[in-house]
Amino acid sequence: MRHALSVTSECVPLVKTGGLADVAGALPGALVAEGWEMRTLLPGYSVVMDALGKTKAALTFESLFGGPAKVLQASAGGLKLFVLDAPHLFKRDGGPYSDSGGRDWPDNPQRFAVLSLAGARIAAEGAGKWAPDVVHVHDWQAGLTPYYMHRDGTRVPSVMTIHNIAFHGLAPAAQLDQLGLDRADFTESGFEYWGGISALKAGLNFATKLTTVSPSYARELMTPEFGMGLDGVLRQRAEDLSGILNGIDTDVWNPAGDPNVPAYKSPPGKRRAKAALRKEFGLGEADGPLCVVVSRLSDQKGLDLLLDALPALVDRGGQLALLGSGDPTLEGRFRAADNGHPSVAVRIGYDEALSHLMIAGADAIIVPSRFEPCGLTQLYGLRYGTVPIVAYTGGLIDTVIDATPMALRTGVATGFHVHPATADALARALMRATDLYKEGDAWRLMQRNGMKMPVGWERSAAEYAALYASIAPAP
Numbered sequence: 001m002r003h004a005l006s007v008t009s010e011c012v013p014l015v016k017t018g019g020l021a022d023v024a025g026a027l028p029g030a031l032v033a034e035g036w037e038m039r040t041l042l043p044g045y046s047v048v049m050d051a052l053g054k055t056k057a058a059l060t061f062e063s064l065f066g067g068p069a070k071v072l073q074a075s076a077g078g079l080k081l082f083v084l085d086a087p088h089l090f091k092r093d094g095g096p097y098s099d100s101g102g103r104d105w106p107d108n109p110q111r112f113a114v115l116s117l118a119g120a121r122i123a124a125e126g127a128g129k130w131a132p133d134v135v136h137v138h139d140w141q142a143g144l145t146p147y148y149m150h151r152d153g154t155r156v157p158s159v160m161t162i163h164n165i166a167f168h169g170l171a172p173a174a175q176l177d178q179l180g181l182d183r184a185d186f187t188e189s190g191f192e193y194w195g196g197i198s199a200l201k202a203g204l205n206f207a208t209k210l211t212t213v214s215p216s217y218a219r220e221l222m223t224p225e226f227g228m229g230l231d232g233v234l235r236q237r238a239e240d241l242s243g244i245l246n247g248i249d250t251d252v253w254n255p256a257g258d259p260n261v262p263a264y265k266s267p268p269g270k271r272r273a274k275a276a277l278r279k280e281f282g283l284g285e286a287d288g289p290l291c292v293v294v295s296r297l298s299d300q301k302g303l304d305l306l307l308d309a310l311p312a313l314v315d316r317g318g319q320l321a322l323l324g325s326g327d328p329t330l331e332g333r334f335r336a337a338d339n340g341h342p343s344v345a346v347r348i349g350y351d352e353a354l355s356h357l358m359i360a361g362a363d364a365i366i367v368p369s370r371f372e373p374c375g376l377t378q379l380y381g382l383r384y385g386t387v388p389i390v391a392y393t394g395g396l397i398d399t400v401i402d403a404t405p406m407a408l409r410t411g412v413a414t415g416f417h418v419h420p421a422t423a424d425a426l427a428r429a430l431m432r433a434t435d436l437y438k439e440g441d442a443w444r445l446m447q448r449n450g451m452k453m454p455v456g457w458e459r460s461a462a463e464y465a466a467l468y469a470s471i472a473p474a475p
């Protein structure tokens with residue numbers, strides 16, 4: 001087996017705020033068949049430390065930004081882990097990036113610089129007799145890893161995956177020395193970004209190869225509209241940037257064996273799940289489709305458009321059940337939409353088990369994102385015969401086949417594209433969906449098509465393995 005080190009700030013089943021955790025948690029298992037053993041380096045947040053069984057110290061740091069630290073070797077949740085035990089930075093109540101009140105930890109630049117330092121040290125000297133052939137880092141939180149490797153002259157190749165370019169990992173220039181960053185690299189071709197330090201840019205400039213989580217998003221990222229100020233950097237690295245579509249864990253997301261829902265193998269079997277979902281949300285019978293949303297409530301996800309387009313659905317007998325949390329304004333607007341409306345039901349919060357019931361029981365799932373690197377919930381929808389209604393952007397383009405007249409005639413459609421990302425276009429898509437839902441047969445064919453889509457990790461794991469092998473040829 002060849003060795004890959006994954007450096008990530010979240011990973012299922014230990015700690016999750018979004019899809020990054022799902023990807024980091026599923027990729028190691030999928031890579032085994034490709035001949036790669038992936039070990040995952042994670043920060044030792046309290047929730048992670050509490051989940052570890054037996055651990056062994058693999059590396060020690062006498063002092064790392066104000067306290068002693070260790071890299072522990074452990075296994076948990078079926079993963080082989082390295083955990084950075086640095087209590088002065090990670091032993092806290094609250095989330096991985098913010099306190100329980102939602103405020104970012106002020107020392108986030110230091111917290112994730114140490115994660116990157118630990119990754120670079122494992123790359124340089126190995127840990128507990130294990131040494132990586134390739135280092136794979138995710139998002140800004142691990143972005144400094146390739147930089148520290150460059151600084152130290154470590155010759156292990158690296159891959160950086162962009163899951164969300166909206167977060168740049170900024171720190172003031174005054175922290176250069178403290179973060180161990182060389183002033184010579186405080187340049188446009190290094191990690192300097194508008195006078196500050198960007199951990200994301202460090203990764204983009206110093207990793208051997210760059211990937212993002214869908215081919216369409218890889219193209220979009222190089223445009224000013226989607227590049228969020230880094231499109232120029234990405235255009236310069238166009239030859240090293242590719243898109244590899246996310247998969248989903250088809251054991252965890254399996255309608256025939258999901259502990260959270262009455263099992264089914266084909267669309268008609270969804271009936272019991274739908275009844276359970278209606279009961280859970282207090283929704284009655286209706287003529288139109290029962291649509292769901294399971295999402296972070298943030299500007300990215302375009303759910304304000306759904307609020308404006310909602311009449312197009314409910315006036316035609318459709319229903320909406322939403323589970324989400326995040327932006328307080330959006331939370332309030334959805335609560336208000338629910339209030340007194342018999343066809344709209346909103347649950348503010350985060351609930352993994354309920355998300356399974358919603359995706360199983362619904363007729364359609366709505367993902368109207370303004371940008372979406374890949375998106376996972378539309379893939380869950382396909383797998384569960386729940387038709388995705390998605391914005392025409394990023395990974396949503398690459399995973400859903402729009403019900404155009406020709407796609408319907410040839411029987412290949414799996415969902416609906418919304419284009420452009422406006423409330424009007426979403427309203428039109430909801431009307432199209434409602435009409436087709438009422439036609440019965442055409443809808444059931446779309447459901448069956450979706451359930452047959454290859455949404456697992458096999459193909460994408462092979463693409464990652466090929467990429468690793470291209471920069472780390474077998475000796």
Ligand code: ADP
Pocket residue numbers: 017018019020022294295296323324325349350351352355374375376377
């Ligand atoms: P992102 O990472 O941008 O949030 P993804 O679609 O890639 O978007 O991944 C989101 C993940 O988080 C999915 O697994 C989704 O089911 C889950 N999720 C989001 N919000 C909730 C919620 N309120 N309750 C349960 N799961 C949620």
Ligand code: GLC
Pocket residue numbers: 018019020023163164213246372373374375376395
């Ligand atoms: C990000 C993106 C999402 C993607 C996920 C996992 O959070 O917003 O589109 O699916 O990362 O790659």
